[in-house]
Amino acid sequence: MEAAAEPGNLAGVRHIILVLSGKGGVGKSTISTELALALRHAGKKVGILDVDLCGPSIPRMLGAQGRAVHQCDRGWAPVFLDREQSISLMSVGFLLEKPDEAVVWRGPKKNALIKQFVSDVAWGELDYLVVDTPPGTSDEHMATIEALRPYQPLGALVVTTPQAVSVGDVRRELTFCRKTGLRVMGIVENMSGFTCPHCAECTSVFSRGGGEELAQLAGVPFLGSVPLDPALMRTLEEGHHFIQEFPGSPAFAALTSIAQKILDATPACLP
Amino acid sequence: MEEVPHDCPGADSAQAGRGASCQGCPNQRLCASGAGATPDPAIGEIKEKMKTVKHKILVLSGKGGVGKSTFSAHLAHGLAEDENTQIALLDIDICGPSIPKIMGLEGEQYVEDNLGVMSVGFLLSSPDDAVIWRGPKKNGMIKQFLRDVDWGEVDYLIVDTPPGTSDEHLSVVQYLAAAHIDGAVIITTPQEVSLQDVRKEINFCRKVKLPIIGVVENMSGFICPKCKKESQIFPPTTGGAELMCQDLEVPLLGRVPLDPLIGKNCDKGQSFFIDAPDSPATLAYRSIIQRIQEFCNLHQSKEENLISS
Numbered sequence: 001m002e003a004a005a006e007p008g009n010l011a012g013v014r015h016i017i018l019v020l021s022g023k024g025g026v027g028k029s030t031i032s033t034e035l036a037l038a039l040r041h042a043g044k045k046v047g048i049l050d051v052d053l054c055g056p057s058i059p060r061m062l063g064a065q066g067r068a069v070h071q072c073d074r075g076w077a078p079v080f081l082d083r084e085q086s087i088s089l090m091s092v093g094f095l096l097e098k099p100d101e102a103v104v105w106r107g108p109k110k111n112a113l114i115k116q117f118v119s120d121v122a123w124g125e126l127d128y129l130v131v132d133t134p135p136g137t138s139d140e141h142m143a144t145i146e147a148l149r150p151y152q153p154l155g156a157l158v159v160t161t162p163q164a165v166s167v168g169d170v171r172r173e174l175t176f177c178r179k180t181g182l183r184v185m186g187i188v189e190n191m192s193g194f195t196c197p198h199c200a201e202c203t204s205v206f207s208r209g210g211g212e213e214l215a216q217l218a219g220v221p222f223l224g225s226v227p228l229d230p231a232l233m234r235t236l237e238e239g240h241h242f243i244q245e246f247p248g249s250p251a252f253a254a255l256t257s258i259a260q261k262i263l264d265a266t267p268a269c270l271p
Numbered sequence: 272m273e274e275v276p277h278d279c280p281g282a283d284s285a286q287a288g289r290g291a292s293c294q295g296c297p298n299q300r301l302c303a304s305g306a307g308a309t310p311d312p313a314i315g316e317i318k319e320k321m322k323t324v325k326h327k328i329l330v331l332s333g334k335g336g337v338g339k340s341t342f343s344a345h346l347a348h349g350l351a352e353d354e355n356t357q358i359a360l361l362d363i364d365i366c367g368p369s370i371p372k373i374m375g376l377e378g379e380q381y382v383e384d385n386l387g388v389m390s391v392g393f394l395l396s397s398p399d400d401a402v403i404w405r406g407p408k409k410n411g412m413i414k415q416f417l418r419d420v421d422w423g424e425v426d427y428l429i430v431d432t433p434p435g436t437s438d439e440h441l442s443v444v445q446y447l448a449a450a451h452i453d454g455a456v457i458i459t460t461p462q463e464v465s466l467q468d469v470r471k472e473i474n475f476c477r478k479v480k481l482p483i484i485g486v487v488e489n490m491s492g493f494i495c496p497k498c499k500k501e502s503q504i505f506p507p508t509t510g511g512a513e514l515m516c517q518d519l520e521v522p523l524l525g526r527v528p529l530d531p532l533i534g535k536n537c538d539k540g541q542s543f544f545i546d547a548p549d550s551p552a553t554l555a556y557r558s559i560i561q562r563i564q565e566f567c568n569l570h571q572s573k574e575e576n577l578i579s580s
Contacts, residue, residue, distance in 0.1 A: 022367050023335065024434040054333065054435035054436050102474050104475055107407070135335045135366075138405065138406070141403075164372060172367070172399065172402070174399070179401065196498060198500040201496070201498065203496060203531055205534065230505070
């Protein structure tokens with residue numbers, strides 16, 4: 001029988017948001033990172049948990065690749081990304097000895113690590129914990145939701161790109177959310193258009209309209225579209241100045257609006 | 272839903288059935304009896320089934336969303352343009368089966384007379400159905416696809432895979448172990464975030480002794496339809512696939528630029544080659560497909576020489 005949330009490392013985390021997509025490569029990790037930064041910009045203390053065991057991309061995005069992870073008496077200490085300690089990160093990427101080493105694990109072993117990750121990271125006091133997931137609807141996702149269930153996650157942000165091929169997978173992800181009792185806070189459409197730096201023509205590189213149509217079809221809120229910004233992508237790749245450069249990007253306005261909707265949808269905390 | 276203990280030592284490990292976590296597992300007695308250590312009979316059965324399949328190609332990438340399914344579909348289309356060649360396309364992405372959509376199929380399994388497709392997507396009654404399966408059940412499905420589908424006489428079997436290095440990848444390599452896979456084509460985009468995962472995939476291939484046909488760099492540059500100038504939407508900040516291939520000594524099969532018509536055609540379930548025969552992307556695809564054919568034929572001649580010598 002599921003007990004109420006035991007005091008533990010997640011006791012100080014006020015709200016948990018999962019970032020999901022049935023589809024790979026739509027930008028879950030990028031959106032997770034951008035959302036965390038947008039929430040921090042709004043004055044919140046945020047943590048990011050990267051449970052993509054096969055492809056942990058967030059450490060590099062935030063220039064934290066290779067940072068050592070320490071154990072404290074309560075468990076793993078998350079990596080702080082700023083002096084004010086308003087943004088912290090834990091990823092399996094930190095635990096890999098060699099970054100090119102593939103984590104070739106079958107389901108049960110992944111489940112065990114995720115359970116550990118979720119319960120053994122000493123997050124401290126956080127307003128929001130953003131949980132980045134790998135694509136799909138399988139072991140990792142079930143393990144993550146089961147491990148987080150006692151802490152009553154706020155809900156899931158589901159990411160798609162405009163194309164039908166992405167929407168096709170994301171529809172299944174919405175079913176997964178329904179079946180596992182995870183509230184869908186809304187859909188974010190990423191890679192929505194590219195503005196040519198030479199002539200300013202905006203092209204729908206990955207088709208158009210899918211995100212909004214899906215939101216209507218599924219009866220969930222459409223939180224917004226985020227455009228392709230190669231300059232921002234370059235910064236993410238290089239992993240040095242993303243936190244500083246992000247506010248100057250066209251994607252920032254979109255993410256700020258999405259973050260605001262999440263803040264509005266967050267129930268006021270009981271004292 | 273089958274429940275596997277969280278710290279299952281593995282059915283084929285020395286600890287199978289004997290570990291502390293095995294207590295209470297429905298398979299405990301089976302594992303303890305050593306049944307897991309014997310090779311799966313399906314491997315032999317699959318080897319027999321695969322005797323009528325000349326070439327087997329896996330399309331892999333550690334990274335999601337780089338264009339594996341798009342590439343697999345167009346590799347199939349390209350090879351099937353020769354009416355005398357029989358092509359089979361198998362989609363083992365159980366959670367996110369994109370191939371039916373990209374091939375324009377809602378349940379029929381033949382795109383052309385000589386191009387057949389199999390995917391879990393065909394087994395789902397609604398586009399909203401989610402396949403929420405754990406590893407062992409996914410593996411079972413893959414085994415069924417390989418063993419129980421009547422493939423017939425096939426020149427090329429193309430296997431499209433999900434992103435990652437997990438159950439599906441281990442299973443397909445394991446089940447096809449005795450049947451000889453020609454090799455893997457690995458798809459990436461130019462960015463480091465993709466290459467990071469692709470290096471892992473290359474290491475995976477080496478670990479399981481899967482030959483690598485080569486790497487394809489997808490979404491490599493974008494030509495603005497208005498001003499025709501090129502931009503890098505996904506910049507190769509660390510040298511792109513070219514440098515990675517040099518470092519890891521694997522062939523770079525080619526680079527495919529971003530053409531918005533590719534996405535549009537995939538959405539409609541049509542071959543992009545028909546809609547845009549002169550696109551630089553079509554030309555790139557054709558050159559890559561040719562190199563893959565050359566690799567497979569070279570392999571075949573080597574095998575034949577070995578047998579006849």
